[in-house]
Amino acid sequence: MREYESDAIRNVAVVGHGASGKTSLVDALAFVSGSSKRHGSIKDGTTLTDTTPEEIQRKYSISLGCAFAEWKGAKVNLIDTPGFLDFQGDAIAGLSAADGALLIVGAATGVEAGTERMFREAIAREDPVLFVISMMDKEHADFDSAYWMIKDRLTSKVVPVEIPIGAGSGFGGVINLIAKKAYVPAKSGKAGEYEETDIPAAERERFERYHAEMVEAVAATDDQLLERFFGGEEIPSEDEMAALKEAMKREDLFPVLCCSAHLMIGVRTVLDFLVALMPNAYEMEELHAFKGAEGSKAVEIHPNDDAPFAALVFKTTAEPHVGDVTFFRTFSGTVASGQEVYNATRNGAVKLNHLAVAQGRERIAVPRLHPGDIGCVAKLHNTHTNDTISTKAHPVRLPQIAFPESLVTFAVRAASRNDEEKMQQGLHRLHDEDPTFQTHYNSETLETIVGGLGERHIEVAMARLARQFGTKAELSSPRIPYRETLTGSGDGQGRHKKQSGGRGQFGDCWVKMRPAKRGDGYAFVDSIVGGAIPRGFIPAVDRGIQEASACGIIAGYPLVDFIAECFDGSYHSVDSNEASFKMAGIQAFKSVAPKCRPVLLEPLDMVHVITPDDYLGDVMGDLSSRHGKLLGTAQADNGAGSVVNAIVPQADLHLYGTRLSSLTHGRGSFTHQFHGYEQMPREQAAKVIAAHEKSVQEEVEA
Numbered sequence: 259m260r261e262y263e264s265d266a267i268r269n270v271a272v273v274g275h276g277a278s279g280k281t282s283l284v285d286a287l288a289f290v291s292g293s294s295k296r297h298g299s300i301k302d303g304t305t306l307t308d309t310t311p312e313e314i315q316r317k318y319s320i321s322l323g324c325a326f327a328e329w330k331g332a333k334v335n336l337i338d339t340p341g342f343l344d345f346q347g348d349a350i351a352g353l354s355a356a357d358g359a360l361l362i363v364g365a366a367t368g369v370e371a372g373t374e375r376m377f378r379e380a381i382a383r384e385d386p387v388l389f390v391i392s393m394m395d396k397e398h399a400d401f402d403s404a405y406w407m408i409k410d411r412l413t414s415k416v417v418p419v420e421i422p423i424g425a426g427s428g429f430g431g432v433i434n435l436i437a438k439k440a441y442v443p444a445k446s447g448k449a450g451e452y453e454e455t456d457i458p459a460a461e462r463e464r465f466e467r468y469h470a471e472m473v474e475a476v477a478a479t480d481d482q483l484l485e486r487f488f489g490g491e492e493i494p495s496e497d498e499m500a501a502l503k504e505a506m507k508r509e510d511l512f513p514v515l516c517c518s519a520h521l522m523i524g525v526r527t528v529l530d531f532l533v534a535l536m537p538n539a540y541e542m543e544e545l546h547a548f549k550g551a552e553g554s555k556a557v558e559i560h561p562n563d564d565a566p567f568a569a570l571v572f573k574t575t576a577e578p579h580v581g582d583v584t585f586f587r588t589f590s591g592t593v594a595s596g597q598e599v600y601n602a603t604r605n606g607a608v609k610l611n612h613l614a615v616a617q618g619r620e621r622i623a624v625p626r627l628h629p630g631d632i633g634c635v636a637k638l639h640n641t642h643t644n645d646t647i648s649t650k651a652h653p654v655r656l657p658q659i660a661f662p663e664s665l666v667t668f669a670v671r672a673a674s675r676n677d678e679e680k681m682q683q684g685l686h687r688l689h690d691e692d693p694t695f696q697t698h699y700n701s702e703t704l705e706t707i708v709g710g711l712g713e714r715h716i717e718v719a720m721a722r723l724a725r726q727f728g729t730k731a732e733l734s735s736p737r738i739p740y741r742e743t744l745t746g747s748g749d750g751q752g753r754h755k756k757q758s759g760g761r762g763q764f765g766d767c768w769v770k771m772r773p774a775k776r777g778d779g780y781a782f783v784d785s786i787v788g789g790a791i792p793r794g795f796i797p798a799v800d801r802g803i804q805e806a807s808a809c810g811i812i813a814g815y816p817l818v819d820f821i822a823e824c825f826d827g828s829y830h831s832v833d834s835n836e837a838s839f840k841m842a843g844i845q846a847f848k849s850v851a852p853k854c855r856p857v858l859l860e861p862l863d864m865v866h867v868i869t870p871d872d873y874l875g876d877v878m879g880d881l882s883s884r885h886g887k888l889l890g891t892a893q894a895d896n897g898a899g900s901v902v903n904a905i906v907p908q909a910d911l912h913l914y915g916t917r918l919s920s921l922t923h924g925r926g927s928f929t930h931q932f933h934g935y936e937q938m939p940r941e942q943a944a945k946v947i948a949a950h951e952k953s954v955q956e957e958v959e960a
């Protein structure tokens with residue numbers, strides 16, 4: 259493979275809604291360029307970038323995959339990303355590693371929730387976006403309708419630069435509006451090859467209409483061009499392409515192409531446009547002034563060969579028989595195979611043995627990579643996603659990828675007790691590969707919790723746990739960490755006395771208990787006067803109360819936010835000791851707390867939902883039915899609809915993401931943070947108390 263310098267490299271993230279044809283197109287692009295030897299298919303499980311058993315079996319992408327197409331002297335790095343929201347982490351990682359987005363829109367489906375999400379994501383990063391209307395050969399394929407949906411729902415700055423000849427089973431080629439030529443499959447019949455012809459007479463009128471729209475849209479992005487256009491001059495296609503490229507960099511225009519990956523019609527022209535319109539590494543620098551940190555000092559990152567090497571790890575995967583494979587995007591400096599580099603994020607030196615570029619699962623050894631290129635190496639010790647690898651002399655840290663936070667959580671335990679440790683290791687490995695898959699141990703509820711972006715995400719993670727780590731795990735909804743507190747005050751005695759031959763035990767205390775402010779926790783007040791209890795034993799009373807309060811009084815949850823005051827007691831000069839007074843403290847708690855009107859507290863989350871206005875009523879209704887307290891609505895940024903803020907009990911939020919997605923046809927999103935504890939309504943509390951009583955009963959019977 260030849261060596262590609264920065265100006266010959268294009269980095270493209272292929273993004274879009276689930277099943278819009280991304281993986282098929284990436285395969286076709288690599289194949290028609292000649293860089294990949296086989297035309298793979300989803301049906302046979304042979305695409306370049308859906309390679310894991312989970313992807314092949316389910317027929318959708320789960321993690322990002324890297325491929326490339328060498329075309330017209332350039333190397334187009336293609337990052338195929340998953341379309342489902344559940345695997346969005348890798349779509350974000352793909353966009354972070356790329357310099358532009360190829361946004362795929364199915365010709366039969368048009369703009370969907372995932373299209374909209376990825377468009378906004380690319381715009382937020384100031385990336386150029388090229389639309390491709392895919393699957394033009396499919397039944398009900400409709401270019402015009404897909405194009406108008408983009409215009410209507412995403413941006414008015416969209417402009418077609420290609421239109422299809424026919425659609426569905428009649429799809430027979432594409433017309434390039436800039437070159438004013440038609441491209442139809444070559445008579446040679448060789449896959450993907452095309453012949454340039456004049457525009458068929460039957461398409462002439464459509465061509466004229468779209469052409470006029472394109473010329474005007476391009477001219478409008480450049481004052482000089484606009485002047486020439488109004489002067490009646492015919493703008494040469496080179497000037498149009500140059501203006502288009504500049505407008506794309508400013509997000510002033512978004513060109514649209516069309517193709518069929520299955521028939522490989524229009525695929526080569528996608529490559530032509532990618533090479534011509536997507537920025538190379540140098541041009542990226544004008545777009546985003548890359549910044550990093552060296553120690554505490556900010557540094558600029560330049561994509562020059564002789565600048566110090568710096569690259570960001572954007573993905574790691576575990577491959578059978580190989581081990582970990584690390585994918586990184588270089589931002590500055592060249593790097594050679596075998597070179598020792600420095601992981602500034604973890605302070606460790608690592609050697610890049612067998613430097614390679616990935617063509618799907620295959621790794622092709624390369625001697626050197628130039629700035630902007632995407633590389634991979636196997637068995638890179640202690641290096642994870644979001645680490646920066648650089649040099650010892652310049653230990654740079656690049657800005658990290660901001661992965662989305664968990665939206666669903668489950669409690670998980672190994673199906674067999676002996677597998678518990680293996681399961682824990684597996685869960686951590688899964689997190690290393692996919693930062694959006696989270697795991698932690700909740701010491702309050704004594705459960706291992708896993709979190710992810712959706713139920714499908716968790717389900718796939720469990721399938722991988724079983725396959726790669728040989729442990730079956732069971733999921734359940736996480737226990738809710740309820741608390742108990744007091745709403746009244748009372749007092750009483752705790753008296754511990756035992757006489758069993760020899761030395762006895764004696765402790766006696768009088769305790770008053772009352773509520774404290776929410777969030778103030780527990781306080782102990784010592785108001786003993788006149789030595790009713792000797793000083794040394796009073797802390798033992800405090801400890802006894804604390805120990806007893808950890809198990810609560812009504813449903814087994816810790817009692818919080820109360821004040822216990824020890825105001826009287828008595829002792830025995832021989833039999834009293836600390837242990838006896840601790841027992842007395844426990845007794846006092848047990849006798850006084852029930853008198854103080856104990857209640858249950860439930861944890862509440864602050865929830866922010868963003869939804870298109872069409873679904874606002876449904877979303878609010880659903881939140882109310884979850885006992886949510888609605889705080890109001892506001893307009894969301896950049897026209898994404900409305901924001902609803904509500905305080906909702908955690909117990910009512912389990913799998914909320916799934917519900918929101920179905921209510922809003924995948925277009926709603928939400929975030930939530932812990933808000934605080936509040937007294938639980940009587941009816942719900944009664945259920946929790948009954949569940950506790952039942953489990954105590956079962957324990958007694960067992």
Ligand SMILES: Nc1nc2c(ncn2[C@@H]2O[C@H](COP(=O)(O)OP(=O)(O)OP(=O)(O)O)[C@@H](O)[C@H]2O)c(=O)[nH]1
Nearest residue numbers: 276277278279280281282318319341393518519520
């Ligand atoms: N007719 C037709 N079908 C296609 C074409 N491209 C893809 N498909 C089919 O559409 C389905 C989805 O294709 P994928 O390539 O997996 O789509 P994707 O966007 O990668 O899907 P996710 O990875 O789930 O986001 C598969 O059944 C493909 O065979 C095409 O050009 N024509």
Ligand SMILES: [Mg+2]
Nearest residue numbers: 280281318319
């Ligand atoms: Mg895919």
